Structures are given as C-alpha cells and as structure tokens.
Amino acid sequence: MPKKEHTLLLEGRNVVLEAFRSGKPIDKVFILDGCQDGPVRTIVREAKKRDTLLKFVSKERLAQLSETGQHQGVIAYAAAYEYATIEEMFELAQKRGEDPFFILLDNIEDPHNLGAIIRTANLAGAHGVIIPKRRAVGLTATVAKTSAGALHYTPVAKVTNLAKTIEDLKKRGMWFVCADMDGEMMYRLNLKGPIGMVVGSEGEGIGRLVKEKCDFAAGIPMKGDIDSLNASVAAGVLAYEIVRQRMLQ
Numbered sequence: 001m002p003k004k005e006h007t008l009l010l011e012g013r014n015v016v017l018e019a020f021r022s023g024k025p026i027d028k029v030f031i032l033d034g035c036q037d038g039p040v041r042t043i044v045r046e047a048k049k050r051d052t053l054l055k056f057v058s059k060e061r062l063a064q065l066s067e068t069g070q071h072q073g074v075i076a077y078a079a080a081y082e083y084a085t086i087e088e089m090f091e092l093a094q095k096r097g098e099d100p101f102f103i104l105l106d107n108i109e110d111p112h113n114l115g116a117i118i119r120t121a122n123l124a125g126a127h128g129v130i131i132p133k134r135r136a137v138g139l140t141a142t143v144a145k146t147s148a149g150a151l152h153y154t155p156v157a158k159v160t161n162l163a164k165t166i167e168d169l170k171k172r173g174m175w176f177v178c179a180d181m182d183g184e185m186m187y188r189l190n191l192k193g194p195i196g197m198v199v200g201s202e203g204e205g206i207g208r209l210v211k212e213k214c215d216f217a218a219g220i221p222m223k224g225d226i227d228s229l230n231a232s233v234a235a236g237v238l239a240y241e242i243v244r245q246r247m248l249q
Helices: 013-021 038-049 060-067 088-095 111-123 141-146 162-170 207-214 231-247
Strands: 006-012 024-031 053-057 074-079 101-106 128-132 155-159 175-185 195-200 216-219
Touching: 006 013, 006 141, 013 024, 013 038, 013 074, 024 038, 024 060, 024 162, 038 053, 088 101, 088 128, 088 155, 101 111, 101 162, 101 231, 111 128, 111 141, 111 231, 128 162, 155 162, 162 175, 162 195, 162 207, 175 207, 175 231, 195 207
Parallel strands: 024 053, 101 128, 101 195, 128 155, 175 195, 175 216
Antiparallel strands: 006 074, 024 074
C-alpha cells in the first residue's frame, strides 16, 4: 500500500530518531520484527512517549513500504513537511545575531544532492535553503535520509521565481555570489556580510536570468582532468570559504 500524499516517508534509524527529537509529528512507525538493538529501543521509547502507532512487521513488508531500499529496519510516516518562509530564515539569523546566509539552488534535480546540501547548510551555519518550484527535486524520503536529520533543523523555502527572489532579497541588503567555473577565484572575493550563495547542477548549471542577478561569480580551483565538481561538493567548498571568512571578522 503506497504512502498517502499528505505524509512524508522517513527511512533509517538516525532520520526517524532526529524527527522525534526535533518534535516533528510522527503518525506511525514500522519496525522490523525482532529488532531490539539500542537505537531501535530508543525509537520505540520515543514512539510510546508520544502515543505514536507502533507496528512490528516483516522484512518483506518493510521492503514494500521503502522508497530508498535503505530503511535499516525502521520506517516512519510523518505529517507532511511544511516549507519554511524566507521571513523565518531572517528571524533565525536575527536570533543568532548573525548576518543572513542563505543557500539558493537552481536546477538541482537529484535528491541525493539536495539532501547533502541541506546537511552542509546546517553544519555551515546557513540560515536556510531556497529552491524553485520548477526544475527542482522536492523534499522526498531520499532527501530526508541523505540530509542525515538536518532537514528537521534547516528551513527550506520554495519560491516561484528564483531571479525575482534574488531581486527582493537585494532590497533587504543581501548580495549574491554564484558558483561558476569561469568566475573569479573564490579566495580573492570578499564573501562577508549578508550573503546568498547560488549553486546549480553540474549538468545545466545556473540559469542565465539567475546568474545575471548575482553580484559575483566565484570559481573553485580545480587541478584535475575533468571540469566540474558534483553540485553538493561545490556547495560545500564555497559554503566553507564563506564560513572561513566570517570567522575572521
């Protein structure tokens, strides 16, 4: 029986446990019958504490429910994920007493890339991730699993028009840098202050209109025989140059 459209399927022990810890409403948890190790016992305890429906099922049943094939004996149905607003990202920055740092994604259609970037955004201290409604993967089970729980702590907003969003954010004092292999070497750029970092896929890259709205293009030094990094790796490299420069302020 496929999951309902209004639910998010969470797979894997860490993902389900982080969902409980973050306070996300969990409707139902399926656990492999006979599985009683530490992490599973913790999940069972959290589920009982919140009156979440618990079902112990066979390996075959979990395989039917799984979308990723990597459930580690635990699958949960969560209430539908609600996208954050950009205003909530500004509020998070203000709460931390920091200049806003947003990561904007264009043409990212691989759920593993999106999940990895959300994880990086959380660890790099970004206040949110912004994705477009078109030509972008949504918040699927694979994204949730790849983010290793970061999806529950990092605001993700979905916007109709990325170029227009950049225009609006510029009016609020932000400036924008995009990852581009023909750009200025990132180490030579001043990446401090309220910043939006724009990353595209290694295939299509960043759309022309979005690229034109950016103030700077940052190039990542590459010494090998191929010409591009995986999108999530490029996002990580550039994000941590921003982190480095912020630490020197």
